[in-house]
Amino acid sequence: MDRQLIMERVRAEMPERRWRHTEGVIETAIALAIRYGEDPKRAELAAIIHDVAKFWSIERQGNAIRDNGLDQEVLGYDKELWHAVVGAWVAERDFGVTDGGVLDAIRYHTSGRRGMSKLEKVVWLADYIEPGRDFPGVDAIRALSEEHLEKAVLAGLDGTIGFLIAKGKRIYPLTIEARNGLIEELHA
Ligand SMILES: [Fe+2]
Numbered sequence: 001m002d003r004q005l006i007m008e009r010v011r012a013e014m015p016e017r018r019w020r021h022t023e024g025v026i027e028t029a030i031a032l033a034i035r036y037g038e039d040p041k042r043a044e045l046a047a048i049i050h051d052v053a054k055f056w057s058i059e060r061q062g063n064a065i066r067d068n069g070l071d072q073e074v075l076g077y078d079k080e081l082w083h084a085v086v087g088a089w090v091a092e093r094d095f096g097v098t099d100g101g102v103l104d105a106i107r108y109h110t111s112g113r114r115g116m117s118k119l120e121k122v123v124w125l126a127d128y129i130e131p132g133r134d135f136p137g138v139d140a141i142r143a144l145s146e147e148h149l150e151k152a153v154l155a156g157l158d159g160t161i162g163f164l165i166a167k168g169k170r171i172y173p174l175t176i177e178a179r180n181g182l183i184e185e186l187h188a
């Protein structure tokens, strides 16, 4: 499906403020892709679609996961993770995305995972630091994102995990794995 049409379809799925977040992710993902030698078109496509299912009801997200044989494991964890799995499925089924790397960048944009591709790191980080994000420490990670992709993603994962611990929430195993993997990568 044509990129412009995908943008219109995604925009129709969310309130205007979330679309502004998506525009920020698109802009940031393109810039990071160019900086770190990833294809900006692939980063842009994943960024456009990444939150397509974010504003679906939880019932609809859960049903999409159960009824279509998607990753059932996320159902046992934070509902914030579900829209990423559903988003990858929508990208393939409704928007005809066939690039598995783009689909994975959507699928893992919230959790991360061990052995993230460069595209996955770019989209994960863009989602974390896009210009609309405002939380303590975000500027330090923005600065780091201009110097070292892996170090910036690691700092972001530390922030995410620290936040979950502070809130008394469980941590999805893939997020721990993502962090372990990055530390190994940085020390290899
Ligand atoms: Fe998201």
Ligand SMILES: [Fe+2]
Pocket (backbone or CB within 6 Å): 021, 025, 050, 051, 127
């Ligand atoms: Fe997002």
